[in-house]
Every structure is written in structure tokens, then in C-alpha cells.
Amino acid sequence: MSNLHYPQFCALARAAEIIGERWTLLIIRELLLGPRRFGDLLDHLDGMSPTLLTARLNALIDCNVVRRTVLPRPANAPVYELTEIGREVQPAIRELIRWGGRFLFPQVAGDTFEPDWVLLGLDAIARRTPVPDINIGLVVTHGKKSAGFTVAGSDSGTAIRKGIADCKGTLEAPFDAVLQIVGMRVPLQDAIAARRATVSGSLAAVRKLPLLFDLADRPRISPVAG
Structure with missing residues (x-):
């Protein structure tokens, strides 16, 4: 489970405990685009360590937001994907992107982009x-x-x-x-x-x-x- 805890009986506080940790929203962004191998996630999360990615994924799995699965043949590769509960956050992500777009520019030197x-x-x-x-x-x-x-x-x-x-x-x-x-x-x-x-x-x-x-x-x- 996430180490983040707000001592408040509030649904927003609970949501923030799950997705408010550093990097977690960006992991969800990647998984909204489809199932991802661990290495693919790491490649698209420049600056995140393998240890921290493992910890964040395990916390999301514990909350039933993410699950591990295996792609069918011929890929036959272990991947992470969003559960139905995890995909339900997409409308909120959409609105955050709309809001965050106001602050997208000017571009910051060194930022990666996929x-x-x-x-x-x-x-x-x-x-x-x-x-x-x-x-x-x-x-x-x-x-x-x-x-x-x-x-x-x-x-x-x-x-x-x-x-x-x-x-x-x-x-x-x-x-x-x-x-x-x-x-x-x-x-x-x-x-x-x-x-x-x-x-x-x-x-x-x-x-x-x-x-x-x-x-x-x-x-x-x-x-x-x-």
C-alpha cells in the first residue's frame, strides 16, 4: 500500500493517497495507452529508478488499480495493465490534462517527450x-x-x-x-x-x-x- 496518508475521512483524500505519490499519475498515463512491460514503463519514465517503479506498481496492485498479466502468444510477455477500477480514473485524468495544458509552455530544456x-x-x-x-x-x-x-x-x-x-x-x-x-x-x-x-x-x-x-x-x- 502507499505510504501516503491524509488523516481525513474524505474521498478526495483517499484518491490522493492512491494516485498522489510522485510518478504514480505518469504510470497510469502509460497504462491508459495499453499494457506495458516493466522495461517499457521504465523507458518512458525517464528519471525513475527500477526500485521506485516496483514500489509504485506494487502499491497500485494492492489497491486493485493495476494487475500483472501475460500477453497472449506469440508475445507471451509479462505486462502490467489497468483493472476496470483503474480505468475509471480516465475522465479525471482527461480533465487534469485539459487543466495542465495551460502550463505546458514554454518547454523546459531537457524534458523528454514520447x-x-x-x-x-x-x-x-x-x-x-x-x-x-x-x-x-x-x-x-x-x-x-x-x-x-x-x-x-x-x-x-x-x-x-x-x-x-x-x-x-x-x-x-x-x-x-x-x-x-x-x-x-x-x-x-x-x-x-x-x-x-x-x-x-x-x-x-x-x-x-x-x-x-x-x-x-x-x-x-x-x-x-x-
């Missing part, structure tokens, strides 16, 4: 109301790393999926440029002209990408265009 994390960030700013019925591909780059997503609009709102499938057009750009385009801080054509973004397929389809998010309504989440 393109896979963008899925949760995009989900946090996705519209939950009817949007254009369209699939748009998005490839987020960071150095030699990249991650591809399908941004799918419908009457139910916007959904984000791993991988690119059945997309009329695809935008490829680093994350800060994606935020500038989606937040309508920089016109798509200007980002392309500045070689900050490329588009394959339908340019008209990719121009609709900001309509699938509410970032343009939130003036402090996006970096200043420059």
Missing part, C-alpha cells in the same frame, strides 16, 4: 458534440520517433485511435506545430510553407482538423506562433 502521449492529449481536447463526419490522419514526430493516429469525427463527437486507417488526408508535424494548427494559431498553409508540417492526401480534409477539437476556444493552451 509521441504516443499525444493520444491522451488529443482525447482531452476532443469535442464531445457533433462534428464533421470525417477521418483525418495525424502523424506526430519528435526527432527520429513518431506516432500515427486517426482522428475520427461523427455525430457523437471526436474519437482518437492509434494507427491510421481510411483517412482522406494526413497531417505530419511535431507536437507544438500540431497544437498551433489545431488551435488555429497558425494557418495550415503557413505551417506547410514554413516546413513545419506536411500533408498527404486531401488538403481540404486536413483543414477541417481544428473543427474536431475545442482547443481554439482555450487561448492559453497553445504555444505562441513563431
Whole structure:
């Protein structure tokens, strides 16, 4: 169990005891993206020691937030994944990401970044109301790393999926440029002209990408265009 204890009979205090320890929220972030091997978690939690990761995972297992399991063949590898109780924290994580986005910039030198994390960030700013019925591909780059997503609009709102499938057009750009385009801080054509973004397929389809998010309504989440 966690060593953190608040001597208060309060549900928020209990939640903070479970997820308020240093690194715990970031472990949950990783597991919201899918089951992870211990080594994969360690690779994405730069600065965390194996001993501390083991302790945090064991505390989450004791609370029935995380469980150990084994991937089916041919992988046949031991992994950690969220339980149903653990996945129920996702709406709270979504709101924390929305709130934390206000403080995302300026970037801090030396901070690491994984393109896979963008899925949760995009989900946090996705519209939950009817949007254009369209699939748009998005490839987020960071150095030699990249991650591809399908941004799918419908009457139910916007959904984000791993991988690119059945997309009329695809935008490829680093994350800060994606935020500038989606937040309508920089016109798509200007980002392309500045070689900050490329588009394959339908340019008209990719121009609709900001309509699938509410970032343009939130003036402090996006970096200043420059």
C-alpha cells in the first residue's frame, strides 16, 4: 500500500493517497495507452529508478488499480495493465490534462517527450458534440520517433485511435506545430510553407482538423506562433 496518508475521512483524500505519490499519475498515463512491460514503463519514465517503479506498481496492485498479466502468444510477455477500477480514473485524468495544458509552455530544456502521449492529449481536447463526419490522419514526430493516429469525427463527437486507417488526408508535424494548427494559431498553409508540417492526401480534409477539437476556444493552451 502507499505510504501516503491524509488523516481525513474524505474521498478526495483517499484518491490522493492512491494516485498522489510522485510518478504514480505518469504510470497510469502509460497504462491508459495499453499494457506495458516493466522495461517499457521504465523507458518512458525517464528519471525513475527500477526500485521506485516496483514500489509504485506494487502499491497500485494492492489497491486493485493495476494487475500483472501475460500477453497472449506469440508475445507471451509479462505486462502490467489497468483493472476496470483503474480505468475509471480516465475522465479525471482527461480533465487534469485539459487543466495542465495551460502550463505546458514554454518547454523546459531537457524534458523528454514520447509521441504516443499525444493520444491522451488529443482525447482531452476532443469535442464531445457533433462534428464533421470525417477521418483525418495525424502523424506526430519528435526527432527520429513518431506516432500515427486517426482522428475520427461523427455525430457523437471526436474519437482518437492509434494507427491510421481510411483517412482522406494526413497531417505530419511535431507536437507544438500540431497544437498551433489545431488551435488555429497558425494557418495550415503557413505551417506547410514554413516546413513545419506536411500533408498527404486531401488538403481540404486536413483543414477541417481544428473543427474536431475545442482547443481554439482555450487561448492559453497553445504555444505562441513563431
